[in-house]
Amino acid sequence: MNKCGLRNDIPQIYEVSRVEKEGKDLFTVFLKGQFLCKPGQFVMVWLPRVDEKPMAVSYLGKDEFGFTFHTLGTFTQECSKVKKGDKIGIRGPYGNWFSQEKNSVIVGGGVGLSSVSTLIDGMKATVIHGARDKDHLLYTKRFKDMIICTDDGSAGTKGFVTLALEEVLEKKRTKKVYCCGPEIMMKKVLELCNKYHVDCEASLERYMKCGFGVCGACMIDDKVVCKEGPIFSSKELNTMKEFGEYARIKTGRKVTLQEYSAWRG
Amino acid sequence: MLSTTLCGMKLRNPTILASGILGVTKESAAKVGRMGAGAVTLKSLCHEERKGNPNPTMFGRKGQFLNAVGLPGQGIDNAIDDFKKLNDLDVPVIGSIFGYTIEQFGEVAKKMASLKPAMIEVDISCPHMEYSKPFYADEDSIEKITKMVKKNSGKIPVSIKLSPNVHNIADLARAAEKAGADCITAINTASAMKINIETGKPILANRIGGLSGPALRPIAVRCVYEIYEKVKIPIIGTGGVTTGEDAIEMIMAGAAAVGVGTAFYYNGLEAMKKITSEMEAWMKKHKVKTLSEIRGKAHE
Ligand SMILES: Cc1cc2nc3c(=O)[nH]c(=O)nc-3n(C[C@H](O)[C@H](O)[C@H](O)COP(=O)(O)O)c2cc1C
Numbered sequence: 001m002n003k004c005g006l007r008n009d010i011p012q013i014y015e016v017s018r019v020e021k022e023g024k025d026l027f028t029v030f031l032k033g034q035f036l037c038k039p040g041q042f043v044m045v046w047l048p049r050v051d052e053k054p055m056a057v058s059y060l061g062k063d064e065f066g067f068t069f070h071t072l073g074t075f076t077q078e079c080s081k082v083k084k085g086d087k088i089g090i091r092g093p094y095g096n097w098f099s100q101e102k103n104s105v106i107v108g109g110g111v112g113l114s115s116v117s118t119l120i121d122g123m124k125a126t127v128i129h130g131a132r133d134k135d136h137l138l139y140t141k142r143f144k145d146m147i148i149c150t151d152d153g154s155a156g157t158k159g160f161v162t163l164a165l166e167e168v169l170e171k172k173r174t175k176k177v178y179c180c181g182p183e184i185m186m187k188k189v190l191e192l193c194n195k196y197h198v199d200c201e202a203s204l205e206r207y208m209k210c211g212f213g214v215c216g217a218c219m220i221d222d223k224v225v226c227k228e229g230p231i232f233s234s235k236e237l238n239t240m241k242e243f244g245e246y247a248r249i250k251t252g253r254k255v256t257l258q259e260y261s262a263w264r265g
Numbered sequence: 266m267l268s269t270t271l272c273g274m275k276l277r278n279p280t281i282l283a284s285g286i287l288g289v290t291k292e293s294a295a296k297v298g299r300m301g302a303g304a305v306t307l308k309s310l311c312h313e314e315r316k317g318n319p320n321p322t323m324f325g326r327k328g329q330f331l332n333a334v335g336l337p338g339q340g341i342d343n344a345i346d347d348f349k350k351l352n353d354l355d356v357p358v359i360g361s362i363f364g365y366t367i368e369q370f371g372e373v374a375k376k377m378a379s380l381k382p383a384m385i386e387v388d389i390s391c392p393h394m395e396y397s398k399p400f401y402a403d404e405d406s407i408e409k410i411t412k413m414v415k416k417n418s419g420k421i422p423v424s425i426k427l428s429p430n431v432h433n434i435a436d437l438a439r440a441a442e443k444a445g446a447d448c449i450t451a452i453n454t455a456s457a458m459k460i461n462i463e464t465g466k467p468i469l470a471n472r473i474g475g476l477s478g479p480a481l482r483p484i485a486v487r488c489v490y491e492i493y494e495k496v497k498i499p500i501i502g503t504g505g506v507t508t509g510e511d512a513i514e515m516i517m518a519g520a521a522a523v524g525v526g527t528a529f530y531y532n533g534l535e536a537m538k539k540i541t542s543e544m545e546a547w548m549k550k551h552k553v554k555t556l557s558e559i560r561g562k563a564h565e
Contacts, residue, residue, distance in 0.1 A: 009325040009530075013463035044321075048466040052320035087464050091324065209322050214530045215334065216287035216308065222296045224287070227533070251314045252289045253339035254347060 009212055011046045011089025016082050017064050024135035026111060027080045028058060028068040031088060035065040038097035039119035040203055040231050043067070044211045046089030047082070051075045054208045054226070056180075057093065058114035060121070068114035068138065072264070094211040095230045098201055101176045105168055107161050107189055109181020113138045115203045116180050126168055130161035130181070162188045169196040176201065183257055187244030190237050200234045204243070207250055207264075219248065266545055269303075269556050271499055271522050272422035272447045274357050274383050276303035278541045279512070279556060283503050283526030284309050284361040284388060284426075285334065291348050298356025301537035303522065307351075309361040309388040310377070312369045314340035319470040324459075325478070330527045331457055333393045333474030336363065341376045350381055357383035359424075362414070365396040370410050375417040385418050387411070390428035390453035392475045401428040404440040411444035424448035424501060427488070429455045429481075434488050435495040442496045450501040450524060451488045455481055478527040481505040486518045493519025493561055507531050509543020517562040 014031040022028055037043075037057055045067060046052040053075050059066035069076045082088065098119050105126045108116050113129050120127055120143055127146045131137045134155035137148065147164050148156025157164060161181070168174065169192065179189045180203040193200035206218035206225040213227030220242045223229060237243050247260035255263075267278035282305040287293045294305045317337025324331060339347065341362070351358040360382035364370040370387065377385055389400045389410060400406040407425065414423050425441040427434055429452040438449045454475025459468050467473075485504025492500055502520025506512050507528040515523050528536040553559055 010459075011321070011324065011461060011468060013461065046321055046468075048461070048464050051470070089461065089464070089468075209320060209334065212325065212530060213533060214286055214325075214527070215323065216289035216293050217337075219290045219293050222292040224293070248290070250316050251337050251339050252308070253314060253343050254290075 007093055008091050011044075011091050013087050014090050016084055016086045016088060018084055019080065019082060022068060022138055025071045026068065026136065026138060027071065028066045029079055029082060029088070030059065030064045030066040031090065032064055034062060035060065035090070035093075037093035039100065039122060040098040040115060041093040041095050042211075042230065043090050043092035043094065045079070046091070047075065047078055048087075048089065050078045052089070054094070054211060056115035056203075058117045060118050068111065068117070070111040092211060094226055096228070098178050098231055099176065103174060104176040104178060105165065105174050107165060107177060107179035107181065108138070109161055109179070109185040110136065111138065112179075112181030112203070116178055117142070119178060126172065128161050128164045128168070130185070160188070161185060162192055165189060165192055169198060174198050179203070182261070183244055190234060193234060194238070200237070201231050202237060203230045204232060205230065206247055217248065217250075217252065266548060266554065267541055267556065269522065271304075271501070272384060274304065274422075276357065276522060278303040278544075279516070279522040280537045280540055281359065281501055281522050281524050282306055283524040284386060286526040286529050291351075291354070294358055295354050295356070296534070297537070298354060300534045301541060302356060302525075304357040304359060304383065306359040306361050306386055306524070308338060309336055309363050309391075310338045310341045310344050310373065311336070311363045311365070312341060312373050314338070314343060321468055321470055323474070324468060325527075325530050328479045329476060330478035330530055331459055331469060331474045331476055332454070333469045333471035335471060336391060336394060341373050345376060345380060348380055352381040352383070359384040359386050361386045361388050361426075363388045363391070363396065367406070367409050367413050371413040371417045374414040378418045378421050382421065384422045384424055384448070385414065386424045386426055386450055387414050388426050388453070390426050392428060392430055392454055392456040393471055393473050397428075402431045402437070404437060407437055407440045408444040411441045411446045415445040422447035424450045426450035426453055428453050429484050429488055429504075435491040438492040439495045442498050446498060448499050448501060449492055449496065450503055451492055452481075452485050452504050455484060477505065478530070479505045479507060482511060486514060489515060489518040489520050490563060493564060506540065507536070509540050509545070509547050512540050512544050513547055513559065516556055516560050519561040519564065521560065
């Protein structure tokens with residue numbers, strides 16, 4: 001167990017307790033032990049001899065915790081192959097966390113739902129989950145009341161999460177919208193929130209190395225995503241020039257978000 | 266009280282952001298300036314775009330920090346498009362460069378100079394890179410690189426950044442001075458390693474990396490002290506400075522200014538303000554009015 005409020009910046013070794021298939025190409029690795037962190041925070045996951053990457057903590061239990069991923073690259077593929085008893089390094093927790101206000105709506109697009117999942121665990125809120133199709137939906141048993149949207153209509157309503165969100169914002173007085181998902185989706189969510197004068201908090205993703213605000217790889221405008229984020233409020237998002245437009249690849253070169261997404265897979 | 270000049274650069278205080286910490290983008294350099302740095306050094310750039318090493322590339326703990334980032338960078342050509350110029354921020358910007366060959370040092374220097382930085386720093390001293398091995402411990406190579414960079418930098422002052430992984434750092438600094446260097450930055454990180462004993466694996470993907478932070482400071486102080494004895498050009502004393510007292514010590518060893526990197530790991534964006542306010546408090550208490558009163562004091 002990590003000590004409450006203390007962050008470890010050198011990998012601590014945890015044993016894998018189980019690996020669950022959550023959907024098509026979607027897995028959760030569970031680790032033995034208790035881990036303390038707040039909803040929206042992330043850890044750096046080290047697979048010795050493979051790589052180390054930031055992952056949202058998606059399950060927080062008494063004697064285990066987990067992280068969920070889509071197998072897109074080498075690292076996530078290797079993560080999906082770990083076995084019970086394997087040793088994995090974890091450092092963190094890193095970043096800020098969601099504010100957890102009542103009367104809120106939580107939006108999770110694709111595997112982005114994993115970044116808001118412990119937020120959903122801890123509060124009553126309307127949850128909207130979007131995915132490309134029925135096979136890519138996450139946590140349908142864990143969160144039974146989610147409003148589901150799919151791109152192809154194979155489950156829930158056909159269309160983007162913003163359609164469902166607008167319906168909710170029309171009907172229900174909403175204090176906050178929390179979201180995580182593809183950045184284009186989050187940009188649309190922010191625009192809707194602006195239209196309905198509702199505050200929004202979005203969890204951003206940028207290429208990271210250190211996780212603790214030193215290397216400068218994950219800058220968006222003049223913000224250090226790993227340390228000043230990953231969660232930013234409407235106020236901050238509305239002034240960002242790079243949000244929804246540009247990101248930096250591993251070399252530090254600035255590219256369009258489309259190019260960045262293609263590189264990330 | 267803290268203002269000083271370094272190779273013609275007017276600094277409101279002697280703290281300089283060290284290369285490789287936050288300075289990947291112009292926005293982050295500007296931010297560190299707003300947070301109180303006297304000057305900022307950008308992440309080192311070379312003639313080509315580089316991915317650097319796989320992760321883990323760094324980790325920290327009390328007193329020690331290890332990294333083997335592997336000099337990722339967008340390359341000087343992309344940087345020219347990205348930065349446009351470097352003399353339009355409120356803080357002086359130092360451009361850090363390297364190359365794999367002596368000619369490439371010249372090529373990158375010329376391009377960096379076109380961005381008009383306040384100074385060009387030459388990184389020949391990254392401890393875990395193949396390119397720097399033939400250079401960093403060799404007086405002859407240091408002379409050639411210095412001459413090459415000077416020839417291509419016009420009037421912009423040039424600082425040569427040295428490695429502590431040598432037995433003759435003062436002679437190397439002297440070689441740079443003889444070849445026309447305007448300044449010495451000392452030191453880069455010390456070659457180091459950490460093994461995770463649960464898995465039996467080195468933590469850094471590159472296995473070997475560089476040590477920075479408080480554990481490096483006594484080595485840095487010794488290097489600055491030795492260099493000060495042998496050269497007349499100013500020294501940017503770098504290595505493990507996190508407090509005002511640390512900075513005062515570095516200046517007493519002979520540093521004209523103080524490089525600060527890993528302190529951002531320990532103290533976040535407040536790192537520079539903490540150092541400068543503690544320096545001021547110390548100077549007031551000891552009735553020291555300017556830094557020149559204590560510079561090199563340890564040599565008296
Ligand atoms: C993460 C990291 C990256 C670094 N990258 C560079 C670099 O690109 N070029 C360079 O000349 N020095 C680089 N350094 C070395 C620092 O500039 C500095 O010389 C060294 O860390 C000692 O100072 P400190 O203890 O204040 O960090 C890097 C250091 C760290 C910790």
